[in-house]
Amino acid sequence: MDFQQLTLERASCRSYEDKAVEKTALDTILQAAAYSPSACNSQPWKFVACTDDMAKQLAPLMVVEGLSINKWANQASAFIVICETKAKLMGGLDKDSQYYAFSDIGGTAATIQYAASDLGLGSCILGSFQEKAVHDLLGIPADVKIRLIISIGYPKSDGIRPKSRKDMAEVISYNAW
Amino acid sequence: MDFQQLTLERASCRSYEDKAVEKTALDTILQAAAYSPSACNSQPWKFVACTDDMAKQLAPLMVVEGLSINKWANQASAFIVICETKAKLMGGLDKDSQYYAFSDIGGTAATIQYAASDLGLGSCILGSFQEKAVHDLLGIPADVKIRLIISIGYPKSDGIRPKSRKDMAEVISYNAW
Numbered sequence: 370m371d372f373q374q375l376t377l378e379r380a381s382c383r384s385y386e387d388k389a390v391e392k393t394a395l396d397t398i399l400q401a402a403a404y405s406p407s408a409c410n411s412q413p414w415k416f417v418a419c420t421d422d423m424a425k426q427l428a429p430l431m432v433v434e435g436l437s438i439n440k441w442a443n444q445a446s447a448f449i450v451i452c453e454t455k456a457k458l459m460g461g462l463d464k465d466s467q468y469y470a471f472s473d474i475g476g477t478a479a480t481i482q483y484a485a486s487d488l489g490l491g492s493c494i495l496g497s498f499q500e501k502a503v504h505d506l507l508g509i510p511a512d513v514k515i516r517l518i519i520s521i522g523y524p525k526s527d528g529i530r531p532k533s534r535k536d537m538a539e540v541i542s543y544n545a546w
Numbered sequence: 547m548d549f550q551q552l553t554l555e556r557a558s559c560r561s562y563e564d565k566a567v568e569k570t571a572l573d574t575i576l577q578a579a580a581y582s583p584s585a586c587n588s589q590p591w592k593f594v595a596c597t598d599d600m601a602k603q604l605a606p607l608m609v610v611e612g613l614s615i616n617k618w619a620n621q622a623s624a625f626i627v628i629c630e631t632k633a634k635l636m637g638g639l640d641k642d643s644q645y646y647a648f649s650d651i652g653g654t655a656a657t658i659q660y661a662a663s664d665l666g667l668g669s670c671i672l673g674s675f676q677e678k679a680v681h682d683l684l685g686i687p688a689d690v691k692i693r694l695i696i697s698i699g700y701p702k703s704d705g706i707r708p709k710s711r712k713d714m715a716e717v718i719s720y721n722a723w
Contacts, residue, residue, distance in 0.1 A: 372664035373574060375549060376581045376657065397550060399718045404553040404709055405656055408673050412711065416718050423721040436638045452723075461613045462674060469673055472694065475652030479582055480553065483660065487549035496585050496646055497639060508723045517649065532581055534589065541576045541593050544600040546629075546685045 370487065379482045380530050382491025385444040385522030394488050395420070395447060398521070401484035402449070405477040408469035413456035414477060417507055419448040426506060430499040431518065439495060445520035449481055450507060453514045474516045481519050491524030547664065556659045557707050559668025562621040562699030571665050572597070572624060575698070578661035579626070582654040585646035590633035591654060594684055596625040603683060607676040608695065616672060622697035626658055627684065630691040651693045658696050668701030 370378070395418050402416055419427045424447050431442035442448075456470045478494050485492040495518045503515055534540075547555070572595050579593055596604045601624050608619035619625075633647050655671050662669040672695045680692055711717075 370548070372547075372549070372552060372660050373578060376578045376661070379581075379583070381583065400714070401550065401553045403711055403714060403717050404556075406556070406558065406659060406671055408671075410710060412717065414717060415723075417723060418718070418720050420721060433640075438636075459615075463610075464673070469652075471649045472652030472655070475646075475649030476656035478649070479653035479656050480660075482583060483549050483657075484553070494583055494585075496641070507721075510723065513723075533587060534580055537577070537580060540580050540589060540591060541595070543595050544597065544684075546592075546594060546687065546690075 375483050375486055377529055377532070379486045381493040382522070382524045383441045383493055384525040385446065385491060386525055387444070388446065388523045389421070390447045390490060390521055390523070392420070394490065395521070397488065398481055398484040399449070402477045402481050405473070405480045407473035407476070408456070409458045411456040411458055411473070413454050413467070413470040414474055415452045415454050417450040417452065417509070419450065419507070420446070424448055427503065430502045430506065431495055433497050433499060436497060439497065442495070442520055445522040447521045449519045449521065450503065450515060451477060451517045451519070452509060453516050471516060478517050478519060485521050490521055493520045495520060552660050552663055554706055554709070556663045558670040559699070559701045560618045560670055561702040562623065562668060563702055565623065565700045566598070567624045567667060567698055567700070569597070571667065572698070574665065575658055575661040576626070579654045579658050582650070582657045584650035584653070585633070586635045588633040588635055588650070590631050590644070590647040591651055592629045592631050594627040594629065594686070596627065596684070597623070601625055604680065607679045607683065608672055610674050610676060613674060616674065619672070619697055622699040624698045626696045626698065627680065627692060628654060628694045628696070629686060630693050648693060655694050655696060662698050667698055670697045672697060
């Protein structure tokens with residue numbers, strides 16, 4: 370489908386069918402993520418895909434004490450854990466080498482969502498999770514920051530949810546603030 | 547085109563035809579950006595599109611003293627300046643309200659690139675520019691951070707450049723680090 374349609378179809382999906390996502394689909398999504406743009410092509414990321422039993426073990430770690438969100442995560446058949454790795458920028462920039470890393474990772478998260486929607490899959494970006502427990506479960510080195518986790522699965526609803534957004538006039542202007 | 551193809555076509559374009567980008571195309575790209583995902587749907591952004599004479603005035607501000615990059619920016623017929631605005635997250639999160647903002651903005655930057663490529667346009671994410679001078683030129687409030695600027699135009703080369711990326715085995719794994 371064309372990209373404009375894809376931006377309408379991409380949404381946070383929090384309700385999934387009990388059906389595994391094929392590895393070929395995940396491979397396609399992961400390649401799209403790795404092809405995302407990054408500052409100085411530094412690619413400051415590693416993607417750990419979790420499927421089957423590992424997805425089942427990961428899901429409860431999306432629920433953080435004191436917050437009622439993310440309990441639906443146990444319905445997702447797969448996750449992609451996005452870790453921030455060391456960035457190497459060109460010399461001469463007045464920014465710390467990791468300055469753009471989270472922005473680059475945000476680009477991969479959006480890319481993963483578009484790639485999933487394009488395959489008829491639902492996804493949701495999770496920013497809140499038990500980071501230490503996820504480190505331990507997946508053997509992620511302690512000095513590697515886990516930035517975002519994306520749930521993926523076959524969506525229960527396949528209708529397009531209308532976008533709830535600020536007025537376009539508030540967020541878009543031409544040639545002046 | 548399908549999204550997998552779009553991830554191949556999207557690349558940093560640094561050479562443009564002397565041909566204006568239509569406003570309808572920019573409107574389409576800006577709507578795609580505004581439909582991007584954000585933490586708690588906080589939409590911590592404002593997009594200032596620059597065209598015509600304003601694009602000409604903006605282009606030299608992409609060149610920062612001591613760095614030889616971005617001199618090609620004077621070929622771009624349009625720019626989108628992405629500013630970070632106040633985010634409002636749900637209560638109970640253990641993160642500062644602006645924690646996810648740059649990641650969300652990275653998602654809009656990737657989205658803008660995909661939307662541009664889908665329309666046959668080239669684009670490049672610029673992270674280095676004379677921030678104070680851009681503030682002054684566009685009347686952006688001093689307390690608003692300019693995060694990224696995207697150049698847009700008709701690309702001089704329309705071939706697909708092969709992706710230069712780390713080995714997939716280095717950045718992708720399944721079920722363990």
